[in-house]
Amino acid sequence: MLRDITIGQYYPADSVIHRLDPRTKLMAAMLYILSLFVFQGWAGFAAVTLALVLMIALSKVPFGYMVRGLKAIAVILIITILFNLFLTPGETIVEFWKLRITWEGLKNAGFMAVRLTYLILGSSILTLTTTPNQLTDGMEKALKPFNKLHVPVHEISMMMSIALRFIPILIEETDKIMKAQLARGADFESGNLIKKAKSMVPLLVPLFISAFRRANDLAMAMEARCYHGGDGRTKMKPLRYKKADIAAYLLSAGYFAGVIALKVLL
Amino acid sequence: MNFIEARKLVHEYIRRDEEGNVESILTALNQVDLDVKQGEFVAVLGHNGSGKSTLAKHLNVLLSASGGTLWVDGKDTENADNLWAIRQNAGMVFQNPDNQIIASVVEEDVAFGPENIGVPTPEIWKRVERSLKSVGMIKYREHSPNRLSGGQKQRVAIAGVMAMEPKCIVLDEPTAMLDPNGRREVLDAVEQLNKEKGITVILITHYMEEVVRADRVYVMDNGKVVMQGNPRSIFSQVDTLKSYRLDVPQITMLAYELKKEGFNIPEGILTRQELVEALCQLY
Numbered sequence: 001m002l003r004d005i006t007i008g009q010y011y012p013a014d015s016v017i018h019r020l021d022p023r024t025k026l027m028a029a030m031l032y033i034l035s036l037f038v039f040q041g042w043a044g045f046a047a048v049t050l051a052l053v054l055m056i057a058l059s060k061v062p063f064g065y066m067v068r069g070l071k072a073i074a075v076i077l078i079i080t081i082l083f084n085l086f087l088t089p090g091e092t093i094v095e096f097w098k099l100r101i102t103w104e105g106l107k108n109a110g111f112m113a114v115r116l117t118y119l120i121l122g123s124s125i126l127t128l129t130t131t132p133n134q135l136t137d138g139m140e141k142a143l144k145p146f147n148k149l150h151v152p153v154h155e156i157s158m159m160m161s162i163a164l165r166f167i168p169i170l171i172e173e174t175d176k177i178m179k180a181q182l183a184r185g186a187d188f189e190s191g192n193l194i195k196k197a198k199s200m201v202p203l204l205v206p207l208f209i210s211a212f213r214r215a216n217d218l219a220m221a222m223e224a225r226c227y228h229g230g231d232g233r234t235k236m237k238p239l240r241y242k243k244a245d246i247a248a249y250l251l252s253a254g255y256f257a258g259v260i261a262l263k264v265l266l
Numbered sequence: 267m268n269f270i271e272a273r274k275l276v277h278e279y280i281r282r283d284e285e286g287n288v289e290s291i292l293t294a295l296n297q298v299d300l301d302v303k304q305g306e307f308v309a310v311l312g313h314n315g316s317g318k319s320t321l322a323k324h325l326n327v328l329l330s331a332s333g334g335t336l337w338v339d340g341k342d343t344e345n346a347d348n349l350w351a352i353r354q355n356a357g358m359v360f361q362n363p364d365n366q367i368i369a370s371v372v373e374e375d376v377a378f379g380p381e382n383i384g385v386p387t388p389e390i391w392k393r394v395e396r397s398l399k400s401v402g403m404i405k406y407r408e409h410s411p412n413r414l415s416g417g418q419k420q421r422v423a424i425a426g427v428m429a430m431e432p433k434c435i436v437l438d439e440p441t442a443m444l445d446p447n448g449r450r451e452v453l454d455a456v457e458q459l460n461k462e463k464g465i466t467v468i469l470i471t472h473y474m475e476e477v478v479r480a481d482r483v484y485v486m487d488n489g490k491v492v493m494q495g496n497p498r499s500i501f502s503q504v505d506t507l508k509s510y511r512l513d514v515p516q517i518t519m520l521a522y523e524l525k526k527e528g529f530n531i532p533e534g535i536l537t538r539q540e541l542v543e544a545l546c547q548l549y
Contacts, residue, residue, distance in 0.1 A: 133370055165370045168412050214365050221366035224326050224358040225379040225426065226350055236377035236390045 011128045015060040016244060018129045022138025024245040028252040029126040035259040036115050036122070044262045045114065051255055052118055061128045069124040070117060077116055084109035136160045141239050154230030162218070170211060177206050267340055269434060269466055270325065270356075272300040276333035277320050277489075294320040296489035297334070304433065305464045307457070309477040309497075312486035313511045318470045321486070322438040325468065326358040339433060354383055357427030361439045363419035364411075372414075372422055373398065373407040379430040390429075397428035400463070401455045417448025421455050428459070434466035435459070441473065453479065474501075474515045478536045485510060502534035517541050 017025070032051065039048050056063060070077075090104030130138070140157035147153050178188065181202050188199050277295040280288055294317045302308050312318040323329040324336055327343050339355045341348040357379075360366050369375040376394045385393065398404040401421040411419055420440055427435055437456065441449040457479055459465045469476065477483050483500045485493035487510040493500055500507070504514050504522045514522070521535035521544070531544045 133374075161370070162368065165368065165411075169364055214362075217360065217362055217365035218368070220328055221358075221360055222368060222378075224328060224353060224360075226353050226382040226430065227378070228350070228382065232384045234381050234384050234387060234390065236374060236381060236387065236394065238387055 010131045011061045011065060013060045013129075015058060015129065017055065017059040017125065019242075019244065020129075020248055021239055021241055021245045022130050022134040023142045023239065024241070024248050025126050025130055026135075026138055026142060028248060029123055031252045031256045032122045033119060035256055036118055038263060039259050040263045041266055043266055044259055045111075047255070047259055047262060048118060052122060055122070055125050059125050059129050061125070066121055066124050066128065069120050073116060073120055077113060080112050080116065081109045084112050132164045133161055136164070137237075137239060154233075158230075166214070169214075170207070173210060174203065174207055177203055177210075267337070268301045269304045269306075269339060270300060270302040270468075271337045272298055272324075272334065273336075274299065274334035275321075275324065275331050275336055277317075277324065277329060278332045293489050295324070295331075298486075298489070298491055300484065300491070302434075302466060302468060304466055305460075307460045307467045307469070307479065307481045308484065309469045309471060309480035309482070310484045310486060311471060311474070311477055311500075311512060313472055316486040316510075317489040318472075318486050319438055320489075322358070322436050322468070322470045325356050325434075325436045327352050328358070350383070354379075354430050355432050356434045356436055357430055357432040359420070359423050359427055359435060359437045359440050361442050363416055363423055363443065366423050367411045367419060367426075370410055371407075372403065372409050372411055375411060375422060376426045376429050379426055383430060393429045393431065394425075397425040398422075400428055400459060401425045415448060416444045417451035420444065420448065420452045424452070424455055424459075428465075432465070434468065436468045436470070438470045439472070440469075441471070441476065449473075449476075472512070474513060474518075478515065485512070487511075497536055498534035500534075501536060 032055075035048060035051075039045060056066065085101055085105045085108075086099050088102050088105035088108050090102035092100055092102055093106070094101045127135075136157045139160075140153055143151070143153045182188070186199065186202055188196070188203070191199070275295050275298040276293065279292040279294055281290045281292070283289045296317075298317075298321060300321070310318045310321060320329065324331060324343070325338060327338075327349055330343065336343045338352045341352055343352060367375050368378050373394050376398060377390050380390045380393050394407070395404065398407055401424050403418065403421050403425055406414060406418065406422075411422060414422065424435070424437075424440075435456070440456075441452055444452065453476055456467055456469065460467045469480065471477065477500075478497050480497060483493075483495065483497050484491050485500065485507070492510060493503070493506065501514050501518045504519070507514055513519075515536070517538050517540075518535055521531050521541050525531045525533070530548060531541075535541050535544060
């Protein structure tokens with residue numbers, strides 16, 4: 001069923017990480033990603049691994065669920081490994097034909113693979129434990145200072161959350177139009193790429209028209225319910241930091257400082 | 267003063283060509299007078315293009331008049347300072363349930379109106395609960411609107427309006443896209459709000475069956491109010507209604523035909539029960 005599509009990849013569970021404020025999670029994810037590019041050597045590697053394992057355990061999301069996210073970057077991962085493996089100059093281990101594997105290359109390739117894998121796993125913890133709506137809410141509030149620079153923060157996050165609400169509706173509509181056009185003899189399957197692209201026109205035109213009509217209706221419905229921008233608006237579920245958030249901030253700051261210390265000291 | 271008072275209300279849709287010259291003028295509302303008292307259930311009936319939706323949009327100041335005056339809750343709609351007060355007091359429900367639900371969770375959508383008018387957070391929670399209960403949708407508060415039926419979505423939309431605590435709800439063909447079950451659900455909810463909470467209801471529709479529940483009916487044609495009165499007096503004028511391209515409910519039609527054949531039945535029968543009783547009186 002098309003209407004069962006979930007946007008993002010939220011995994012509902014009741015864990016410490018699920019309950020954290022989205023702003024805290026965004027900040028922690030950023031620090032974690034930075035730390036991946038800062039760490040050096042085995043001690044740093046151990047620290048980063050420990051942090052990741054701890055987060056996965058706390059999030060209560062099955063590990064198999066997270067690994068699925070890696071499929072998307074498998075190709076990039078392999079290319080990165082190969083380039084690092086063959087193109088790093090240094091002490092040669094094996095040499096055949098024009099290719100040469102060096103000790104440094106092996107090390108670089110290994111660390112690069114670890115960095116990319118950890119990057120995906122770490123950021124997927126953020127998206128798996130936070131609903132898209134919480135994410136847009138968190139972004140709205142975290143980016144509020146930019147309002148002073150005339151960045152329409154509230155409007156952008158409102159657009160994002162409306163888009164999230166309408167994606168399943170528009171997918172359903174696409175499906176309906178497609179069937180209607182197929183019933184009238186449209187052909188979406190055969191032909192080369194250009195012909196296929198052309199056959200999308202009778203699908204896209206009605207879809208755009210209906211999307212504009214919906215947007216018009218929605219704007220009117222929002223106005224009728226007194227929507228007048230972000231000024232003077234209250235929230236049903238306002239974001240408030242709890243004790244756990246403070247602890248999480250301290251922990252991630254401590255972790256980041258630790259990774260830097262390991263790099264400097266060792 | 268009446269809750270809604272329109273005097274000689276005119277609305278013109280002006281179509282202009284590229285140079286801005288007037289190409290044609292369509293008069294959607296032509297000298298409309300409308301009076302609605304607090305707590306009344308008023309239906310506005312008319313076929314497509316009769317101007318009934320244009321009238322509805324004036325009541326919520328989504329459109330402003332080309333001529334005449336309109337007062338809602340004692341406030342002049344021409345005065346821009348009254349805009350938000352009027353929109354809050356005359357909530358509006360539209361035809362397409364999908365295009366008026368803003369949030370991805372039912373309770374968050376109901377909270378949208380109160381959030382806009384700056385209600386404090388604890389009060390929003392109370393209002394959301396109260397208004398979802400009043401339309402019987404409290405069970406679904408954490409559901410996604412995409413998984414609800416049309417009738418349920420429309421009830422959520424009504425709850426969204428109720429959460430702003432308006433004195434009046436304007437429903438612009440709320441059942442046009444629903445199946446018979448959904449239609450009944452929505453109308454029952456509306457009738458209950460009118461009877462139990464004293465909310466003024468203005469129901470815009472072209473389904474005659476829905477009008478039976480109203481206290482008063484206005485019939486519109488070509489932008490004019492052509493008939494008004496209680497449902498019984500309106501439905502007893504079958505031929506006039508037909509001239510405005512409106513059909514009377516089946517039961518009323520049957521009673522009308524029987525009467526024409528010489529049976530002694532009172533005029534303006536509205537429900538099956540009434541017809542049964544009238545027929546039993548005969549023998």
